[in-house]
Amino acid sequence: MSYCLNPKCLSPQNPNDVEFCHHCKSRLLINQRYRPLEPIGRGGFARTFKAIDDYKPSKPYCVIKQFHGKGFDDAEKSKELFHREAVLQEKLGKHPHIPELFAHFTQDDYLYLVQEFIDGRNLNQELKEKGTFSEAKIWQLLENLLPVLQFVHKNQVIHRDIKPENIIRHSVDNRLYLVDFGIAKLATEPILPKTGTVIGSEGYTAPEQHEGKPRFTSDLYSLGATCYHLLTWADPSRLLYSWVDWQKELTDRLETRDISDELIQILNKLLQPDISQRYQSAEQVLHNLDREGIQATTEPPLVFPTSAAKTQPEFWKCVNTFTGHQWDVFTVAISPDSQILASGSSDHTIKTWDLQTGTTLYTKVHHTGERSGDVYSITFSPSGETLVSASWGSAYYAQRTTMTKTIQLWDLITMEVLRSFPGHSSSVNSVAISPDGQTLVSGSGDKTIKLWDLHIGKLINTLTDHSESVNSVAISPNGQILASGSTDTTIKIWHFATGKLINTLTDHLKSVKSVAISPDGQILASGSTDTTIKIWHLASGELLNTLTEHSESVNSVTFSPDGQILASGSTDTTIKIWHLASGELLNTLTEHSASVNSVTFSPDGQILASGSADTTIKIWRCD
Missing domain, CATH: 1.10.510.10 (Transferase(Phosphotransferase) domain 1)
Structure with a gap:
């Protein structure tokens, strides 16, 4: 989204990559370089906006400050004050804990400062x-x-x-x-x-x-x-x-x-x-x-006790079973409005369901042309208007086998394919969409993570630090951190905008099958074929707890919307419900008869859905 900085514009929001405001025709690119995205503040003298630097390949975030000068009788003195701020900011921005000044200029009779964007609260x-x-x-x-x-x-x-x-x-x-x-x-x-x-x-x-x-x-x-x-x-x-x-x-x-x-x-x-x-x-x-003997410290990480007081158990009841897939259900996802469930299977189909009634809405074969493949991952866009699926499979053409490595974007209303994202050379195991709905992330058996512009299909970045298959990717709620889990036994933490590797977590002994980030962005959970779930402090990478009640591979982990509960699905056919702060096992769900491959909570927190190798999807509610 581009935002018009003309204070008189009555409709300042515009699509990406347009040059002029659709309403007032003002230029949207400031200084032929900086694209405003959204307002983030207004003070006595200026308005501030989050923006991106279109000039740099990584398109990093920055802050634009537009001076309006209200509150001063003397216009020249007010301009002098704004210029003084630029001088001070340039001088003081050399300190590592003060934002750096990038630019100071005039455009369309308005004064502007452009500063470093500090990602945080x-x-x-x-x-x-x-x-x-x-x-x-x-x-x-x-x-x-x-x-x-x-x-x-x-x-x-x-x-x-x-x-x-x-x-x-x-x-x-x-x-x-x-x-x-x-x-x-x-x-x-x-x-x-x-x-x-x-x-x-x-x-x-x-x-x-x-x-x-x-x-x-x-x-x-x-x-x-x-x-x-x-x-x-x-x-x-x-x-x-x-x-x-x-x-x-x-x-x-x-x-x-x-x-x-x-x-x-x-x-x-x-x-x-x-x-x-x-x-x-x-x-x-x-x-x-x-x-007084106070030693300089950094903010202590959030540490969860491992022996907290006894917590009330969670009584989850299976209230519905969706049947229709013929083979393993690999992935399930629930729409942002908690009304629709989507599932992907090794029967090469994507199905959408009415979450309340279990009625099948659509059944679509995941394909490119005539080729189809196992659907490994599926996710909804934040707007709920589209969903993305990823597959891997084979088809025979002229007595040879052609492998498909396809990501597809679907219109949720018509379930027609809007766009495909070719580029991986092996299975696409996991997909995620950034909270602003602009960027698609995919993890693949080709050892890479790719970032795409969701709306035009353009490849933005490729991350290559994993040495084996990337099985799972997750994006923090603020859209600033990317986590990935791999067969190489590691979890890697990346800066989302730049692709810079921030940390590598190495405590798992075997393949990391699933990673998830808590709703407050502080905690990372990971599930592994080593049968454990590990709980990490995302910012520091400190291991906070290890959960060990599963007897086989942990294939999927997910947080409840309030961040208090963690659910996990395992090859041991069970789903386990955990109290996150204490690590206490609250409940074990045993209705599935084969491996549980995927678990997810509805955004309203009322439902837990699970997909299994027994070909079914089960819907659970907490009594």
């Missing part, structure tokens, strides 16, 4: 998703951000808007980045907006900044207010009205949290309203951390 989003921060995470925040502020202040810059929204945790390595220098200023050269406007965010600005006299220590106050909010979820704006009440509230909120006196003392000093009583520099705070 800001700390306010993290707070909403995971709850209040632990003491360890607050120490880690201080340890990571104080050296950044030290660098910023040594360059005579005051940020003036430090808050949870302007601190981003990278999704791959957990590093923290300080972003948005839009209202930063040089300590020696003030540029002020119209009288009466407070620069900064309510609750996070120091008293002297409210009076229009920010100092370096004002940023330290904002960092303290950020820690206070993340630790307690309390509104930091009350800090401005009653210091005594705030101290009492902090004590009351934290006395049941087992928070150390050392941390409370540091927050108290960061948040002193009297500037003379506050820390005067980032160096002072860092020295205080050293004196």
Whole structure:
């Protein structure tokens, strides 16, 4: 999707790869290079957009900031402020924890900055998703951000808007980045907006900044207010009205949290309203951390206990059995609206079913021309309008055998083939579609992973680090990480946009048959012919748990939509239901009479579907 940056455009969304907006005819490619994709923020002076750099072959993401200049009486001074931001960003972007400036230019009478895109979530989003921060995470925040502020202040810059929204945790390595220098200023050269406007965010600005006299220590106050909010979820704006009440509230909120006196003392000093009583520099705070014996650490990985309290069992009941395939069912998938099930079989057919009634909607032979093949993998697009299938088979032509290695895109309504994706030289074992619906990923017996533009069929990238067949691929919910499992016994973790290999996980003893990523993007599960399931922390690659109740190959693993439950299907004919956090086995389902090849939850979480070598598909509900 391309997004029109004309602020007056009433219909800014456009198809990919078009040059001009279909509504207002404005140019969509900024500086003949950067293609906006979607808005991601709006501040007092500018709008920001996620974009891609069309100039580079890998088309990496970037951020476009478009200046609109509202809030200033003097247009020239407002332009000077925006230019100043570009100068500061170019200077400060040399720090590894501050986004780099790529470009600064004017187009169609608008000013633009283009910056490095930081793939991750800001700390306010993290707070909403995971709850209040632990003491360890607050120490880690201080340890990571104080050296950044030290660098910023040594360059005579005051940020003036430090808050949870302007601190981003990278999704791959957990590093923290300080972003948005839009209202930063040089300590020696003030540029002020119209009288009466407070620069900064309510609750996070120091008293002297409210009076229009920010100092370096004002940023330290904002960092303290950020820690206070993340630790307690309390509104930091009350800090401005009653210091005594705030101290009492902090004590009351934290006395049941087992928070150390050392941390409370540091927050108290960061948040002193009297500037003379506050820390005067980032160096002072860092020295205080050293004196307290706080060691610099990285964010601790999410570790699941292996001996948690007993969990209630999951009572899953088989409520329907779909019959119609004549041979093994290799793969099942459920549409995003939880209404349709699709299945693929060694009988060379794809079937679609009404999930509620079990009625067969379509039966199609997976083929190219007259050739057909076993259907190994099938997946729905995020929109639910199409599905993709992958096959491997043979047919006889003029007394010779021709092998098919076909990926096909189907219209779900008509079940007609919209496009084929030839290119693999061996079986296509697994397919996945990126969350934005733009990219198809395929893993093959030819040892490669291929990335395709789903809509035009163009090959984007080929990943070649596996030494044997690629059996399974999975994409993280944020679309930034790709995981692959292989017969070479390894799992490889890749950066989705660039194809860069990030990590290789090597604890399985035999072929990795299936990989899946949890809905929150933190956990990777893998199933192997070594009969085990392994649970990994995706960002760090740390092995968290090994589940060992299956007696034969684990062919398929899948997470429930809430991320609490893991289901696995095995050659031992069983499906096992696990509590993810504890690793406890909750239930074993035994209705299938042959190998369970595929398991999947419906997006609404109400149904588990399984496909088996006994030719059936079974539908399960939890009582």
